[in-house]
Amino acid sequence: MTDYRTSNGPMAYRDRGEGTRDPVVFLHAFPLNSRMWEPQVEALAGERRVVTPDYPGFGRSPHTPAQPDVRYYAEGILGLLDRLGLESVVLGGLSMGGYAAFACLRLFPERVSGLVLANTRPDPDSDEMREGRRKMAHHVSREGVEVLIELMMPRLLAEETRKNDPAVVEQVKAMILESSPDGVVAALGAMRDRPDSTSLLKEIKVPTLVIGGEEDAVSNPEVMGEMAEKIPDARHVILAGVGHLSNLEDPEGFNAALEEFLADL
Ligand code: MLT
Numbered sequence: 001m002t003d004y005r006t007s008n009g010p011m012a013y014r015d016r017g018e019g020t021r022d023p024v025v026f027l028h029a030f031p032l033n034s035r036m037w038e039p040q041v042e043a044l045a046g047e048r049r050v051v052t053p054d055y056p057g058f059g060r061s062p063h064t065p066a067q068p069d070v071r072y073y074a075e076g077i078l079g080l081l082d083r084l085g086l087e088s089v090v091l092g093g094l095s096m097g098g099y100a101a102f103a104c105l106r107l108f109p110e111r112v113s114g115l116v117l118a119n120t121r122p123d124p125d126s127d128e129m130r131e132g133r134r135k136m137a138h139h140v141s142r143e144g145v146e147v148l149i150e151l152m153m154p155r156l157l158a159e160e161t162r163k164n165d166p167a168v169v170e171q172v173k174a175m176i177l178e179s180s181p182d183g184v185v186a187a188l189g190a191m192r193d194r195p196d197s198t199s200l201l202k203e204i205k206v207p208t209l210v211i212g213g214e215e216d217a218v219s220n221p222e223v224m225g226e227m228a229e230k231i232p233d234a235r236h237v238i239l240a241g242v243g244h245l246s247n248l249e250d251p252e253g254f255n256a257a258l259e260e261f262l263a264d265l
Contacts, residue, residue: 011076012060013053017045022113024090025051027097031148031184032175033059039251053080057183064186070194074103081111090265092116102197114265115208119244121219122197122227133192137185145184148176158215158243168248201230208234209261213242
């Protein structure tokens with residue numbers, strides 16, 4: 001784990017593997033951190049460089065001093081690419097990582113050679129969701145990140161995974177507890193106010209893998225399918241029996257789709 005200083009403050013990242021083709025940068029979901037990408041890093045690092053940052057206030061990154069917007073996270077990622085001298089990368093994001101990936105596409109599309117949009121959606125929050133974010137932020141400010149375990153777990157993992165895969169459940173809990181309350185509250189505000197990225201989809205010029213879980217209630221297969229249809233060069237993969245954290249719930253299925261996609265890039 002290494003730290004780097006962005007114009008907005010320090011961020012931490014993991015950097016593994018090497019290869020001649022474009023490195024992959026994976027952006028994590030809320031309220032987790034870069035460790036969620038371990039199964040993909042393990043699978044790819046033999047052939048590719050894989051870089052996985054922690055957003056401010058998550059994992060090993062210190063918290064953010066102000067209320068950021070999604071562009072703030074994208075600026076941090078741009079700072080990381082500059083620091084590492086990466087001119088062109090395959091960018092992947094799951095859920096909030098997808099929201100951050102859309103912000104990256106707005107900020108530096110010329111440095112993205114391929115895109116992985118996992119369990120995410122282009123549209124902004126509904127009023128009801130915005131209200132839910134406000135309530136969740138109040139809970140976390142008062143009671144700490146522990147409350148997220150109960151509040152988020154049914155959203156993050158399919159019922160089947162929660163019942164039958166205690167290792168994944170424990171891994172997700174541990175990552176939640178590594179987040180700081182300030183970072184969580186800041187990210188809730190950034191997600192709540194994120195812009196609509198729907199009109200961006202038709203502008204995406206690079207090959208795109210849209211991948212999600214059949215049981216994902218946050219970004220369901222219908223939403224993901226509509227998103228894939230609007231992206232000129234997209235393929236859509238739905239993983240059966242899997243919820244929101246599809247890369248952790250079905251690492252084999254996720255990695256198979258990822259490796260097939262990356263073979264052409
Ligand atoms: C995530 O997994 O990043 C969040 O569930 C996204 C969201 O709440 O919109």
